[in-house]
Structure formats: structure tokens, C-alpha cells
Amino acid sequence: MPKSTIIFALLCLTLAAAFSLVVWWLLNLSQPLAPAVAVSLSIGLPNAEHPSPKQLVRSESALLWDTEAQVISFEKNGFERRPIASLTKLMTAIVALDYGIDWDISVEILPAEYVIGGKLLLHPGERVTTRDLFHAMLMGSANNATLALVRQLPVDEREFIRAMNRKAIALGLEQTEFADVTGLDPDNVSTAYEIARLSE
Numbered sequence: 418m419p420k421s422t423i424i425f426a427l428l429c430l431t432l433a434a435a436f437s438l439v440v441w442w443l444l445n446l447s448q449p450l451a452p453a454v455a456v457s458l459s460i461g462l463p464n465a466e467h468p469s470p471k472q473l474v475r476s477e478s479a480l481l482w483d484t485e486a487q488v489i490s491f492e493k494n495g496f497e498r499r500p501i502a503s504l505t506k507l508m509t510a511i512v513a514l515d516y517g518i519d520w521d522i523s524v525e526i527l528p529a530e531y532v533i534g535g536k537l538l539l540h541p542g543e544r545v546t547t548r549d550l551f552h553a554m555l556m557g558s559a560n561n562a563t564l565a566l567v568r569q570l571p572v573d574e575r576e577f578i579r580a581m582n583r584k585a586i587a588l589g590l591e592q593t594e595f596a597d598v599t600g601l602d603p604d605n606v607s608t609a610y611e612i613a614r615l616s617e
Contacts, residue, residue, distance in 0.1 A: 496592075535560055
């Protein structure tokens with residue numbers, strides 16, 4: 418097995434574990450502290466209140482969407498429109514699936530596709546399947562894999578971006594707009610609420 422495949426697999430496992438930990442933490446924010454944990458030390462400082470979940474979440478915006486009940490469980494600036502960076506790749510994946518992906522095509526990533534940001538590290542001339550590009554795009558946020566995957570579709574990149582925006586409108590995502598397929602362009606914008614709806 419190529420060294421890059423092993424490294425990619427380890428990276429994916431690490432990202433999956435980190436994502437699971439963050440989701441677990443967010444789901445347990447509303448749980449009250451157990452009496453054994455709520456200890457007060459008398460060291461001459463004022464007794465501070467427990468911080469609210471909004472104070473604990475350090476991101477500028479966040480939203481926890483209960484898909485079963487279709488309600489918002491937690492929200493912090495969840496309706497503010499802001500750049501979404503690599504979350505763009507969620508819509509890239511959805512639209513790529515709409516166009517249809519031949520999962521077994523072998524692809525070489527072109528030198529021009531090694532842009533800034535996350536990359537799938539390959540030796541010159543090394544080829545990967547579109548299935549691996551898709552996984553690297555979503556799990557490793559690899560910009561070069563994203564560009565190579567879109568290049569394999571039966572549409573040019575500009576039309577693909579227009580299709581992403583049409584899909585956002587069709588899904589009722591009124592605050593969501595795309596300018597590229599990777600998320601490098603700061604004009605890729607949405608809200609935490611609309612990204613949660615897109616992820617359903």
C-alpha cells in the first residue's frame with residue numbers, strides 16, 4: 418500500500434475522532450453538572466457563575482439542529498451570513514453526485530490543482546480513483562482532490578458553480594452563495610442554520 422494512502426487513512430481516522438468528540442461535547446452542553454463535579458473552593462475569590470453554553474462556544478457562530486424534532490437545540494449567531502470556507506465542499510459533493518460520478522476512474526492531480534490549503538499528497542504521476550478523491554475532499558478537505566474530482570465531471574467548473582447556486586436555491590438556502598468549489602474564495606457564504614439544513 419502506498420505511503421500516501423496510509424498517511425491519508427490515519428488523517429481521516431484522526432479527523433473522524435476529533436469530529437466525534439466535538440459533536441459529543443456540543444450534545445452534552447445542556448447537561449447539568451453532577452454534584453460531585455460542582456465543587457466550590459474557598460480561596461478568597463468571588464464565586465463565579467457557571468458559563469452559559471454560548472460563552473463556552475468560541476466560534477463566531479454555531480447551531481445544533483435536532484433533525485428528529487426539527488428544532489434548534491442551541492444557537493449562537495446561527496443566522497448571520499459569513500464565509501464558510503471548506504464547508505463549501507458539502508455542496509460540491511452534493512452537486513457532483515447529482516451529475517453522477519464514475520467511481521473507478523483513475524485520475525492524476527494536475528500541478529495547477531495543487532493550490533493553497535488542504536492537499537492530497539501524491540508523488541508526481543501517481544493516480545487515484547475518483548472514489549479516493551471524493552473521500553479526500555470530504556474527510557481531508559483536500560482542495561486539489563476537489564478540483565480534480567470536478568474536472569472529471571461532464572461540465573466545466575464555471576457551470577458547476579452555477580449548478581451549486583441553483584441547488585442552494587432549490588433547497589431553500591436563501592443566504593447561501595458559492596463562488597468556487599473548494600471554499601478558498603471568501604465569497605462562499607452561508608449561515609450556520611443553512612449549513613445544518615444542507616447537512617440533513
